[in-house]
Amino acid sequence: MELGILTLGDLQRDPRTGRQHRAVDRTAEALGYAELADQLGLDVFAVGEHHSPEFTTSSPAVLLAAAARTSRIRLTSAVTLLGVLDPVRVYEDFATLDLISRGRAEITAGRSAFVEPFALFGHDTADYDQLFAEKLDLLLQVRDNERVTWSGRYRPALSDAPVIPRAVQEPLPIWVGVGGTVSSAERAGRLGLPMTLGYIGGTLQHLRPLVDAYRAAGARAGHPERLQLGLSTHLYVGANPAAARAVYPYFHEYLRPKTPGGRGFTVTPAAFEAAPVRTAQLWSAAPRNSPPNCSTPSGPSDSTACTGRSTGADYPNAWSRSPLPGSPRMSPRPSARGDLTWARQRPEAASCTRRDGLSNPTRAFFEPSRVLYLDGAH
Template identity: 45%
Template sequence: MELGIGMFGDLQVNAKGEIQPAKQRLQEIIEEVKLMDEVGLDFYGIGEHHRPDYAVSSPEIVLAAAATVTKNIKLGSAVSVLSSSDPVKLYQNFATIDLISNGRAELMAGRGSFIESFPLFGYNLADYDALFEEKLDLLVKINKNETLSWKGKFRPELNEQMVLPRADHNHLNIWVAVGGTPASVVRAGKLGLPVMFAIIGGNPAQFQPLFEYYKQAYEDHGHDMNNFKVGVHMHSFFGENSQAVADYYYPVYAAQMDRIGRSRGWPPFQKGQFDFGRSKHGALIIGDVNEAVDKILQMHELFGLTRFSAHMDVGGPSHEHMMKSIELYGTQIAPKVREALKK
């Protein structure tokens, strides 16, 4: 099982409501990815947002910068909002990162949990599902064919067009991010694409039927089970002392949940939700090394994972705390998980 980190590039917001400059956060992110590589984590993913509380609107630029300061870690989006992007340009951008990084780039396509990119790039939210389905179809075809003809509803057609440059070995690793929608899971299974499930609330065991739907669709459409890949993305944060890291992180995490919740009609985030999330049956992995190891192994056993992604910057914790969390993950948590999986 691969172990890595996902981020959205959350900006810190102080008590006065002042937002951290994006310039500062972007420079911190590059330092953090460099440390991830040094401590031996397997992959890094960065999300795409177009809001004042996030630093990253173009994952490709951040990943290209990260490629120059890392040697081994895989570098991907988490996610690229495919519905409001051009699949041709998106493929070209990630193929370029793949060449710069010597084959370490990945593209994770998603529909996006925020909607700002749709009006920004001139798309109609009424086409939310149709946009994603059509553009994923084109992206997969581009990945398989250097020259292609294609016609759809939302993008001008292609007539024997070459899409260059090509990714290393003429193949780009493409993942699909899904929430709790069975249709999305089955679509990815039919295409034989790896899936990353976002589990950010409730009891993770409730997702088990979706994993079964995905595996069944993958098998039913004749894809090689030796290439089967599935992962989870869960809110995580690590410290040397469980209660101390929880006490530090709760106000940071709750403030971000409330900022997002105000635009979505959620009730205020409660301490009881946080405590349940940290429990054995919850979806938060926030605590010390042993707690993290136990819960990651629990997720592996429950779902048969090939990848675990710790989403580590919700709410914009300090750079100092981020670096400590990354260090613990790479030097203590990951080795213990890997050793346990060998048994």
């Protein structure tokens, strides 16, 4: 299994200081996360795509290309809003990223959890699912063929068209990002595509019907061996429970609906405090020999969404009190994978995985150290 880190580039007002985060700082932070994750031996760096002022990353491929200064970590979107984009351009962008990174690029394609992109790119939300289905079909054809002849409803036809450059990887990995829709999970299984589930709160049991539908569809299509499962969730890593608890004001601000009736969740202090808290950190990591300027996160602004993918036995089952450092200013000395001290409560991780029926995930994002029960029916 693999561990990764994900940033959506959220642009919030710091609830303590009232200071609005700047996009240029968040961008530098994101690149700092990528470099640090690479040095720490994490497996994947992921960047979200949004088109509203609460976020700073609308072009994952461009930001990921800057993150290709890393040496081995894989680089993926999470998610590319394929329904509103041109699959030809998406392939061009990520094939270029694949050339730059010498075969480390991936696409995670999703439908979008927000409506803004549909207005921005002139699409009707009534076509939400058909848009995605058609464009996923085209993206796969572009990926799998050097020249493409294709026609559809939502994009001009192609006649023996070359799409360049060609990716290094054959094929360029395309995952499907799924929220809570069973038919989306079935489609991913039917197509034999790897699937990542987005998971904001609650228990992993909420995800079981999606996983079951995915596996059943893959089996019906005759390619159960092609299925791969990923989970994505929020995780705040702190040196101790109090440090983890300090994320609350920022987390509340981050998740709350920003417009009347807008998408989001209101996490009340009572709900936050009443939530079952896993007192053990699930995992955290720090270079064994942290340089003097390798400080702990500076506070709630480091609550960037973290997702866990673990390769299991690769890491020593040791404990560390150090949080996952998050400052882009730090410059840890290059560390070989074996130099890392990893802390992970593996029986706990394994049991929560088993308990929820998500056996053998390829890219399971583990349950966060602190499970937040959120208001709202997610």
